[in-house]
Amino acid sequence: MIDTRLLSGRDVSQAVYTALHHQIRSLKSKGITPSLAVILVGDDPSSKVYVKSKSRQFEKMGLRSETILLPEATSEAGLISFIEELNQDSTFHGVLVQLPLPRQIRSEKVIRAIAPKKDVDGFHPENLGLLTTGQSCFIPCTPKGILKILSHFNISTKGQHIVVLGRSNIVGRPISILLSSKNNNGNGTVTLCHSGTSDLKTYTRQADILIVALGVPKMITRSFIKKGAVIVDVGIHRLPNNFEKGYEIVGDVDQQSVEGKASAITPVPGGVGLMTIAMLVENTVEAAEIQSH
Ligand code: GUN
Numbered sequence: 001m002i003d004t005r006l007l008s009g010r011d012v013s014q015a016v017y018t019a020l021h022h023q024i025r026s027l028k029s030k031g032i033t034p035s036l037a038v039i040l041v042g043d044d045p046s047s048k049v050y051v052k053s054k055s056r057q058f059e060k061m062g063l064r065s066e067t068i069l070l071p072e073a074t075s076e077a078g079l080i081s082f083i084e085e086l087n088q089d090s091t092f093h094g095v096l097v098q099l100p101l102p103r104q105i106r107s108e109k110v111i112r113a114i115a116p117k118k119d120v121d122g123f124h125p126e127n128l129g130l131l132t133t134g135q136s137c138f139i140p141c142t143p144k145g146i147l148k149i150l151s152h153f154n155i156s157t158k159g160q161h162i163v164v165l166g167r168s169n170i171v172g173r174p175i176s177i178l179l180s181s182k183n184n185n186g187n188g189t190v191t192l193c194h195s196g197t198s199d200l201k202t203y204t205r206q207a208d209i210l211i212v213a214l215g216v217p218k219m220i221t222r223s224f225i226k227k228g229a230v231i232v233d234v235g236i237h238r239l240p241n242n243f244e245k246g247y248e249i250v251g252d253v254d255q256q257s258v259e260g261k262a263s264a265i266t267p268v269p270g271g272v273g274l275m276t277i278a279m280l281v282e283n284t285v286e287a288a289e290i291q292s293h
Contacts, residue, residue, distance in 0.1 A: 001260040002228065005153075006267050009145070009274035012152045016278040017061065020285055024061065027288055034288035035064040036094040036120065036280075037086045041079060041105065042072035046238075047098045054096075057277050063284065066092075076105045080113045087115040093287040094120035096280070099170070117290065120283040123169065131174060134181055138283050143175040145275025146211065146232055147185045149266060155209070155230055158187040163203050165220075165252075166213035167194040171234055175211055200224070218254040222261055231258060231265040234272050 027034060036058060040051050051067055058065035070079065079097075086095045095118045101107050111119075116126040122138035130137035139147075150157060162179050166172035172192065180190040193203050204210055204224040212220050213234035225231065235252030251268030258265060266272050 002263060004259050004262050005264040007149050007153050007155075007230075007232075007264050007271065009149060009266060009271045009278075012149050013274045013278035015152065016148065016275075016282060020061070020282060023285055023289070024063065027285070027292065028062075030292065032288055032292050033062075033064050034094075034285045035092050036066075036096060036284045037089075037092045038065060038067045039070060039079070039082070039086075039095070039097045040067060041070045041074050041098075042102050044098075044100065047100070051098055054277055054280060057281060058284075061281060063281065072102050074102070074105070076109060079105060079110055083110065083113045087113075087118060090291070092118065093291050094118050094284040096121050118287060120280060120287055122174070122283070128169070128174065132177055134183070138286070139178070139279075140170060140174050141276045141279035141283065142171045142213075142234060142272060143178055144279040144282075145272055146175055146234070147178060148279070149232070149272070149275055150209075150230075151185055153264070155264070157185060157209065160188045160208040161191070161206055162188040162209040162211065163191045163193060163207035164211045164213070165193050165200070165204070166215070166234070167192055168213065171213040172211075175213075179211075212252040214252045216252055217250050218252070218257075220253040221257040222254075225258055225262055227261055228263045229261075231262045232272065233266050233268050236268060236273050 038051055055065045055067055086092055095114050097110055099107055111123045114124055116124045119127055119138055122140040127137040157179055164172050164176045176190045176192045179186050179188045191203050193200055201224055205226050207229055209230045211232045217237040231253055233251035233253040237250050238247045239250050240247050249269045
């Protein structure tokens with residue numbers, strides 16, 4: 001049995017907020033308050049929770065965030081013209097459309113409508129193209145938060161075999177590109193596994209660092225991992241139980257099961273999720289800084 005270290009997102013996000021206070025004060029002294037417009041279409045319960053946490057954090061930091069609620073039946077064209085208005089509104093530095101969107105709306109079309117300089121989620125193809133070619137851009141918040149956790153705890157990625165589970169545009173795809181890029185936080189050998197991978201364990205058991213973004217509660221158990229592996233758990237699920245609260249928050253990893261075999265793990269809650277929000281704040285402050293010149 002080894003001691004499994006908890007990689008708390010709480011400590012790292014606090015360090016990020018402390019570092020941002022100075023920059024925010026300096027922007028405010030010039031009459032600029034970093035401002036984010038968040039668009040939520042429909043009533044997806046998890047999206048509502050995420051949007052509320054984002055706006056709470058902005059308020060805490062003395063920043064402005066406005067949540068715009070649009071009905072489930074909103075058309076794609078209607079949403080796009082709304083985004084175009086926000087692109088023109090210089091009082092907003094960032095524009096974020098919460099995903100997933102109702103089925104009548106194609107998310108690719110909507111993401112393309114966001115001005116790249118206001119795309120604090122880093123989802124626009126222009127930003128993803130810059131990321132892929134190693135150029136300066138808005139880095140998607142969850143991947144950026146994962147890199148920040150690893151560097152904060154001095155977990156080196158250079159030469160490590162990093163196995164990423166999940167190929168979403170939000171997490172799996174961009175983190176696999178970043179971790180294999182030639183820079184300080186990268187230089188790893190990356191294997192990207194997904195729902196089409198056969199014999200997943202063959203790969204996960206070889207991972208020095210395992211990044212799990214599958215969207216399946218507690219799927220990764222002890223037998224999937226190598227002794228001493230570092231595990232980053234990106235999943236957040238609300239599972240019903242019989243205790244007082246009536247539910248528990250769990251990740252894609254069965255945390256109890258890997259305890260004593262993994263050398264380190266990001267907890268759920270209190271891990272990557274907190275970092276996603278911190279990186280959204282950071283990207284919005286960066287957007288305000290860029291637009292102030
Ligand atoms: N849905 C799940 N994660 C995210 C995110 O990081 N940004 C947006 N806009 N929607 C999401």
